Amino acid sequence: MNGIVQGSSGLVKLTHAEIKRKIAYQKLFGLDELQKYLFRFCKTILTADDSIISHFRLYDLAPSILLYGPPNTGKTTLCYLLFDQIKQEVTNEINFYTVDVGQMLDPALGQSSRNLEQIFQELKNICSDGSSVFLLLDELDAFCMSRSRAQEHDAVRRAMTTLMLELDKLHPSTTSQLLVFGITNVPNLVDTAVVRRFALKQYVDAHLSWDDFKSYLDYLNKPIKYKPNEEELQKLYDIYSNRSFTTGDIKALYKILFVDVMCADISGNLLDRLIELFEKGFSTRDHLSIASEELSND
Ligand SMILES: Nc1ncnc2c1ncn2[C@@H]1O[C@H](COP(=O)(O)OP(=O)(O)OP(=O)(O)O)[C@@H](O)[C@H]1O
Ligand SMILES: [Mg+2]
Known part of the structure; x- marks a missing residue:
């Protein structure tokens, strides 16, 4: 510490x-x-x-x-x-x-x-x-x-x-x-x-409103200079809502995207990669029930 x-x-x-x-x-x-x-x-x-x-x-x-x-x-x-x-x-x-x-x-x-x-x-x-x-x-x-x-x-x-x-x-x-x-x-x-x-x-568990989601993605997209349009954002917001990501999960997906941008040539299809990450990436809540089951069986 x-x-x-x-x-x-x-x-x-x-x-x-x-x-x-x-x-x-x-x-x-x-x-x-x-x-x-x-x-x-x-x-x-x-x-x-x-x-x-x-x-x-x-x-x-x-x-x-x-x-x-x-x-x-x-x-x-x-x-x-x-x-x-x-x-x-x-x-x-x-x-x-x-x-x-x-x-x-x-x-x-x-x-x-x-x-x-x-x-x-x-x-x-x-x-x-x-x-x-x-x-x-x-x-x-x-x-x-x-x-x-x-x-x-x-x-x-x-x-x-x-x-x-x-x-x-x-x-x-x-x-x-x-x-x-x-x-x-x-x-x-x-x-x-x-x-x-x-x-x-x-x-503490914010479900982001549409406006907060857009501001958050704007903040995360800045370093990689990505500017999705409204329709693309809506698609991502729908997946975000369906998969019940925590706010921190979204940042974790962007970590991977950032590494991809730095280390793999994906600049041409950022949106595809982002959608793939949103659809298949780690969601804390998917693992919560498993974790609490494990804990309660201790
Ligand atoms: N509401 C949010 N807005 C933006 N980023 C967030 C938000 N919540 C979490 N994050 C990001 O997720 C990461 C984890 O945040 P933090 O450690 O504060 O969460 P926590 O609730 O204390 O997690 P844990 O319960 O696992 O300790 C940080 O990088 C943080 O910036
Ligand atoms: Mg903490």
């Missing part, structure tokens, strides 16, 4: 420059409304005065957000973009942290719990100095599998219980500067007690 490792608990800090590098060529389509909504929520919390905080307290509204949805739909990228927007438009005094789950989980008795407690304590210390924290718990399912799952490791179970306790302790009156984002693409496998503890739960 990139970033600056903070001690041995698994806490990792990513600098703004690193986040900027990650999003340098990233533009998300179909998620504008969600990004706006989440940005406003974060901004409200980070800038809340006493009267707003009293409302948050009334509803027990903690600054914790769970993003869930199929793989390859932009969840992680959305968090990076949100952080960058908050840093630029709300407060420069905010830093991005994540957890290296492999390091945080420790087979020694109780050590995973101590690591997580230490992580939250460190972050709260940072907040008490007046800074804000954007904590991303990506791939939450790695240590929050349902408690009924028999193969669950003791260290995993303990870490999950500690996370629940720490999420319970989050409160706008004491921790309004600590934003916690959880991400999973298998929410059905995450313990419902964990899911419930996130104040906001947002499904």
Whole structure:
């Protein structure tokens, strides 16, 4: 994992420059409304005065957000973009942290719990100095599998219980500067007690509107200087809808197209190749049912 490792608990800090590098060529389509909504929520919390905080307290509204949805739909990228927007438009005094789950989980008795407690304590210390924290718990399912799952490791179970306790302790009156984002693409496998503890739960899986699809393809076609006409775009949009590609799948198809343009002489029939890729290329959703079957048979 990139970033600056903070001690041995698994806490990792990513600098703004690193986040900027990650999003340098990233533009998300179909998620504008969600990004706006989440940005406003974060901004409200980070800038809340006493009267707003009293409302948050009334509803027990903690600054914790769970993003869930199929793989390859932009969840992680959305968090990076949100952080960058908050840093630029709300407060420069905010830093991005994540957890290296492999390091945080420790087979020694109780050590995973101590690591997580230490992580939250460190972050709260940072907040008490007046800074804000954007904590991303990506791939939450790695240590929050349902408690009924028999193969669950003791260290995993303990870490999950500690996370629940720490999420319970989050409160706008004491921790309004600590934003916690959880991400999973298998929410059905995450313990419902964990899911419930996130104040906001947002499904991320944009089905692109015709206009968003055209803008997305325009963006992907630019480097290869391809300008399909309206009829060709409509054909591609129909295949996109039929095959239920995720937004990330389309980019993956363009990766192949780009390599073909660079390494094979296909400039004369770009459209044929693109249609072939759309018709036969990898669709995340085709594999989802197989994947969840495999997981549920574990
Ligand atoms: N809505 C979108 N618009 C444009 N590109 C997208 C979109 N969603 C995903 N992508 C692209 O797909 C790739 C994967 O995105 P990302 O890693 O953010 O997805 P994810 O939902 O976190 O996936 P996973 O659940 O597998 O971790 C990135 O290159 C990203 O730019
Ligand atoms: Mg991700």
